[in-house]
Amino acid sequence: MNLNIITGIIFLILAPLIGGLIAGADRIVTARMQGRVGPPLLQPFYDVSKLFEKETMVVTTTQYVYVVAYIVFIAFTGALFFSGGDILLVVFALTLAHVFLIMGAYASRSPYSVIGAERELIMLMAFEPAIILCAAGMYLVSKSFFVRDIISYNGAIILLIPGLFFAFLYVFTMKLRKSPFDISTSHHAHQELIKGLTTDFSGSVLGITEIAHWYETVFLLGFIYLFFAFNPVIGIIALIVIYLLEIYIDNVSARVRWSFALKSAWIITAVLGIVNIGILFFRWW
Amino acid sequence: MSKQVVIPFGPQHPVLPEPLHLDLVLEDEKVVDAIPTIGYVHRGLEKLVEKREYPQYVYIAERICGICSFIHGMTYCQGIEGIMNLEIPKRADYLRTIWSEYSRMHSHLLWLGLFADAMGFESLFMNAWRLREHILDDLEATTGGRVIQGSCKVGGVRRDISSEKLDEMASGLDSMQGELHDLVNVFLRDSSVRHRLKGTGILSKDDAYLQGAVGPTIRASGHSYDTRKIGYAAYGDLSFEPVVASAGDSYARCEVRAKEMFTSIDIVKQAVKKIPDGPIDMKVTGAPDGEYFARSEQPRGEVIHYIKGNGTKFLARHRVRTPTLANITPLVTILKGCELADVPIIVLSIDPCIGCAER
């Protein structure tokens, strides 16, 4: 039990570093796919440190509170997950964190930020069923909602719930804010909504959002790792392949309309998820 | 009837760095009316004819627009030559044609890139601009300027291209054609792109004609109208067919521009084969007295330079009707009835250049 708390603390310290490095590598690979040289690996850290040096110009002070709550809950989500906690609690803490982010965007009256917030809500609705079904699927396999039990399960979870895995991959693009689902905000200048959700965040507020995003990336990769927990080597390779796949998809697709994003996410989750869970159900009873 | 709200679009909007303001009257998410306003960047360039001698004014005419600068300069020179009844050397006509087509390719590639960016397709945007770089390099090597060429003058052109360089340019375009095909393929075939473009902003054939649409905007609505067919410069000696599409939607306008680049490559290759030897300019003496409407086809459509001289070195009037000014009325028409989310794409699909619309 103590060991688990230590891994949680290690997550809190290392996740921003790993997440930032992943973001830096992401930018280099993206640049190469677009035929550019791209920024140095440490560029995300330079960016964030510059953001913290800037004068804080907040439109409304409540925004600051929401964004701090967002990072706290994201960090809590990850720490809970890595210390082997209850996966359902992890999922709901993640949702709560995003609700704070959306509230932060709503706090300013900019139309871009409000539309971005509305779209983020829609994305949340598209994302939620998939991750909950994944948690349920993992429970059906390992008979436990606790991450530490799932991770010590002897067997390839991916082989038992591949449908859920693909449903999760589909919504993973939304969480990484990449094309074709970079609808609420994205890392590039955004033609429809400028920076969407984060339009009115600036200086340290934006910096905090960015660090929270790194925490989230590491947490989500950790979640994907659960599918491959039976063999750490395969697990790490799978994570790298999946992330490269996400970058590739980002580079070969245009942005879709939000209605299509929601519809397709629900249909894929419903079909793949329910079929998969149904099969599991009959297999284990 | 539901309540109407007015949403302002521009003059600053991330989709186009051009100061065009539209008051969009909305019923729910539908646009029922759009009222355009320009006039944020009026520079009074036409007024400057009273302050600069007519041969020097070429450099101002070129600066009306940054993208179609060469064709502006050329049309102005054609206007002066029209008044003074000058027959410029054939080689100069061919060189003007080659540079015009290079300008068209570079403008279309720029537009395709921006259009891809509007759809959130960054890598397509980067690739379009990477190809544009080949065109700009050739322009730089032959005229000395990448965007503002400054190679046209009254009575001819200012620089010659050696025959080796001409062959090199033609073979360069040949090797670029393969990559260009791949690029255009994405625009015309990719399902995520078609999903955004098909059926948005339809301009009917009659509307396009009566509202004075020009360039790719009218050609995408089924009219085979291309000012190059008048045969100015060397176009009369070269064979080409205007690219026409019939659907009249954003996809058709994208298609026309994409396919026009191949027509341009073909025209350049024909011109390189046929270009005669000889002088590239002639001595121009005296001053223009009279008036002339010079027309030519820009990447965005037909441009009119009206020039009125009064027998002195300073012109009495120079008036430019740029293609964007003519395309504003069709834009207003196609915006009616579209979804708010499609407005940026539709506005971009006519390739607006407000800076040159206002001069």
Place this chain on the structure above:
Amino acid sequence: MGLFSMTKMVFRSVSRKPATLMYPVRPAKSAAAFRGRILIEPLKCIACRKCEKSCPTQAITVDVKVRTWQIDRLRCIICNCCVEDCPTNCLSTENIYTNPMTVREGIEIYTVPPKPERKKETVDNSKTEE
């Protein structure tokens, strides 16, 4: 033709060298014919004022009495007109840009040799820049 038609271009980009240059660490490419800035060899200048008359932006001022040739880099559009009109070929165009500046300056004054009264050449290499 369906989804992911961009794949070919993406893989081609990955396999190739990047198309961009790390300017200013690596110098920008520029063609030999590129018009970057106007250079003058003050010794050859005879202060005939032809360049001043041909300049469409009036960036060049020649003072015949004080014997100076002056150019305003910010007004100059590098159209090459002065170079073409110069009778002694003392003007030329270089394919390197004028350096960027953070304050509004850019007027460069060159002293040109005095009017030769008899055939007597002076070696005057003085060049003042502002």
Place this chain on the structure above:
Amino acid sequence: MIREEQKMQDITPDSLIRSVQAMKDGGKRLVQIGCARIGDIFEINYSFDKDYNFENLKLTIPSGLEVPSVSGIYTCAFVYENEIHDLYGIEITGIAIDFKGTFIRTSIKYPFGVVSSKEEDACQNKL
């Protein structure tokens, strides 16, 4: 180079609407409307085109005279008519969408309607 023939036809304010209507009935497209000031007289050119045949109607008016709008015949005329009004100060009555002088905003009102003297050219002042 091919020199295009310049067909020019002089009209009066009274016959303007009739002539433009005749152009539209002939299936011609309005290419542009442009104004030029010659001394105290304004020339307004209405250009039409059909199958690459270019034709012009030239209306010559003294300053201060009102001109009827042709935007009832060709809708797209409103762009050019507002422009002429804003740059030259010529009153054009009955434009389909009348911006009342706000289409092109300039710091000097009707900049093209006045004669500018060569001395007051600030841009020629040297540093």
